[in-house]
Amino acid sequence: MSTDRLAGETPPGQEAAPGTAEARTPDDAAGPGGAAAPESPAAQEGAAAPGEGATGREESAETAGAEAGAAASGAEAGAVGSGEETGTPSTGAESATPASGADAANPGAANGSPASGPETGTPSSGAETAAPASGAAAANPGAAKANPASGSAKATADALAAAVRAVESGERSAASFFSDAPRPARPAAPAAQPAKGAPQGGPQAGPTGPGPELTRQPTAQETGGPARPGGPEGGATGPADAAPAATGPAPVPRPAVRSLPGVEGVRQVLAAGGAPETLAEQTAEVLGERAAEALGEDPWLLLGVPGVRPEQADGFARALLGPACGPGDERRAQALVGWLLEQAALAGHSALEAAALRAALAQRSVPDPDDALQAAIADGAVLVFQDAIDEPGGRARPATGDDEEEQPVRVLLGLDRFAMAEESVADGLARLLNTFEAVAEPTRDTAPAEDCEAAADGATADEAKADETTAAGDAQVTDGDTPGESPATTAPAADTPATGIPTDHDTAPRPAPPSATAWEAVAAAAPSPSAAELIRAAAHSGLVAHTGAEAARAEPAALIAAARSLGLRAFGATHTENGRRRLAAHLTDSAADATATGSPDPAAAAVTVSGLLSGREGPGRDADGALALDLLVVLDAPQLDLETAALLVESLTDGTRLVLSGDPGVLWSAGPGRLFADLLAARFCPQVASRTPDFGPIGELVSGIGIGELSQVEAPGKEVVIVPVRDAGEAVHRTVQLVADSVPRAFGVPSDHTQVITVGHGGAAGTRALNAALKERLNPGPGRFGGFDPGDRVAYTPAPGRTVPGTVTGADAAGLHLDCDGSALVVPREQVGTGAVRHGWALTAHQAAGTRWPAAVVVLPGDATGGLTRAWVYTAFSRGERHLSVVQGADQALARAVAEVPVKERTTRLRSLLQQSVQSSKEPTAAD
Secondary structure (H helix, E strand, O other), X not given: OOOOOOOOOOOOOOOOOOOOOOOOOHHHHOOOOOOOXXXXXXXXXXXXXXXXXXXXXXXXXXXXXXXXXXXXXXXXOOOOOOOOOOOOOOOOOOOEOOOOOOEXXXXXXXXXXXXXXXXXXXXXXXXXXXXXXXXXXXXXXXXOOOOXXXXXXXXXXXXXXXXXXXXXXXXXXXXXXXXXXXXXXXXXOOOOOOOOOOOOOHHHOOOOOOOOOOOOOOEOOOOOOEEOOOEOOOXXXXXXXXXXXXXXXXXXXXXXXXXXXXXXXXXXXXHHOOOOHHHHHHHHHHHOOOHHHHHHHOHHHHHHOOOOOHHHHHHHHHHHHHHHOOOOOHHHHHHHHHHHHHHHHHOOOOOEEHHHHHHHHHHOOOOOHHHHHHHHHHOOOOEEEEEEOEOOOOOEOOOOOOOOOOOEEEEEEEXXXXXXXXXXXXXXXXXXXXXXXXXXXXXXXXXXXXHHHHOOOOOOHHHHHHHHHHHOOOOOOOOOOOOOOOHHHHHHHOOOOOOOOOOHHHHOOOOOOOOHHHHHHHHHOOOOHXXXXXXXXXXXXXXXXXEOOHHHHHHHHHHHHHHHXXXXXXXXXXXXXXXXXXXXXXXXXXXHHOOOOOOOOHXXXXXXXXXXXXXXXXXXXXXXXXXXXXXXXXXXXXXXXXXXXXXXXXXXXXXXXXXXXEOOOOOOOOOOOOHHHHHHHHOOOOEEEOOOOOOHHHHHHHHHHHOOOOOOOOOOOOOEEEEEOOOHHHHHHHHHHHHHHHHHHHHOOOHHHEEEEEOEOOOOOOHHHHHHHHHHHHOOOOOOEOOEOOOOEEEEEEEOOEEEEEEXXXXXXXXXXEEEOOEEEEEEHHHHHHOOEEEOOEEEHHHHOOOOEEEEEEEEOHHHHHHOOHHXXXXXXXXXXXXXXXXXXXXXXXXXXXXXXXXOOOOOOHHHHHHHHHHHHHHHHHHO
């Protein structure tokens, strides 16, 4: 690995989920010359914009995500990197804490609080999360913790450690452990002294020994539900009752700091500890009103600030606490537990196995990982779950009804905000599936009297027939509607402003549901058999999963057009603006073939997910706050992270049809979770697999990659070109030559319509090096506006997981002016300074997901082969519409990755939650 790699650059092998079986330690990942650092999914998208409540991380978190992630797969926890793609890019500024000399976090790199995700629903009854009884935000890993225990408290900790081993060995269930007796209060005690003979570096010393390993899979009577750390329902006293009021640590020798109110007080404490004062605003935002006082009492709370690493927090603590600071300090252990789970989330995991988290804590020199985990669980900062273990075939073991044979489970630990999001998604999907009212089957020559009896409201036969005709899309005038338009489409669109503020139309009743005959008629008129199958599935189910590649996007468009022709309020949401325009083109084509669309502008039904949720696009919300629609098709579903999906599902009212559509071969979301993959694996709802292939040489190549085969394809028009290179320097040179000369000359595609895609941001052939070389060739300039010049191609990241390509048009006191696909956008100056804007001639595969360009140049340097997976190659190679050039320096590692490394696995709970929901719905039938 290159020694000049900037802080936060991820070692090779960490693209999709650095923390899995494929994750490697820096020694393993070292590559010759300057490794192109692959990235964790969240950081591929850059930083969260200040004030948007995102959870981005700075690039200074060089080794964080994979460390927690490597543990997640049972691999040895190593110093691994997630910061390269986990949030705000570094501006290059580095500062060191005097005590440790470690690089300090970039002060302005990310503004998201660890607990800033949306509140997403209530936990399901089958997997209920435990909220901290103290009322403190459990998602904040930096919450104030009690001081190290005295002798009696140590005995209690030993008993708790023995209890958790009993849970993992199957001797007792987690529920019984937490409901037996209250957890005794732990008296405040002085900070633990460093171990005798330990180096002054203390917290940065090497591991004291391997963490305890699970000797066998545990069993439990109930799976999937979190073990609650005490509460009224279980009869045990919760953390609020068990622990005394926060008194802070006992006085220890440290510089006297008189805390001032607000940010100034935080700035003073930071200065006393040798930390950059520029972190003051972020620290105050994370820790709240008493930030200065809390930080003085517990210096490791600084670890809750985005971008701060453990060694930096350790140096800060030593400067404040003096020699009393040691690796065994309980406050340090508690902060590390939350930090490791946050870093695992940046790598895509929604939870970690207990053994993996213990190993990661041991690797960070925590002397008693078991005690640290038990303290975090008892304080409510971490939740415990039992997840059913799959059978070898990948399916969950079916319930046998035999009480003597309990199902094996694994013990998972997670932060409450991700647990709530995952359970909210599972509950919401189950609600949409269960509250859907199936359409009546088509009838043959039904007599008027029978029609009258079938009508739920007792309408006459003539009225029922009229309702059916209107729902089928006939242009009729009722209640003052405009001829040629259905009431359903005019109601929400007439007066709904772009902001989504409810209007009088939002309270209008839903249109009459189309009959089965009407659905069958539009299905018969579908442009393809796969589209007809999708329309029929949506007609009879409230939740449908649809899979297919780029050509298959015409099928959801046909469904939307058909539903709108039936008078339904139907919309399609995409991950990017580029995807929205492609969907709009399909909708226009579908409307041209249809007799009626229900809307004068079919393209208006295409929106982005972010625009739909914010109210900038789409139908707006009704009086109850739900989205005013009857059918929502979400394309690019693999890009949905848990918190966005939870917010989206909760915005849909009962009876709304939801279709999740996407290509299962592409990379998963930049945020935690793998929603689409879990939904498909759980077989929770009807699934429609498109039979429409992608044509042409690029489509043939990508289709082969999807099944693990990398083969040569015939490309008579040079649609696919392989450019072999020997090293990273040659890769950069040939890439610039392709973008500036070869592709424009051979294909007529200008350089600003050609996208370069590489494995990571760092390294000799990462996005930074490539963008610098491309700027020098295509738009040289001094970087007058925060490093940018008019004409520069940029990638703006307004929130984690979203990348908006654009071109710089100028700058003023308001900020940097961009032209994003014809829309003017101003990025505030403070966001430009924190790295929310990067040069965009070269992107990572996660940043490019959801967008396509006329030509794509994929760069595969030889020192970044550890970051390659089949999903990465599939995503990168499928970004070009007309031409694909592959700058190939990976040699045989490319074919090996396609054949042997499908994805970087993630630890999630959604699949188990969905399967439990299915089993619960079948239980009454089985009892009968």
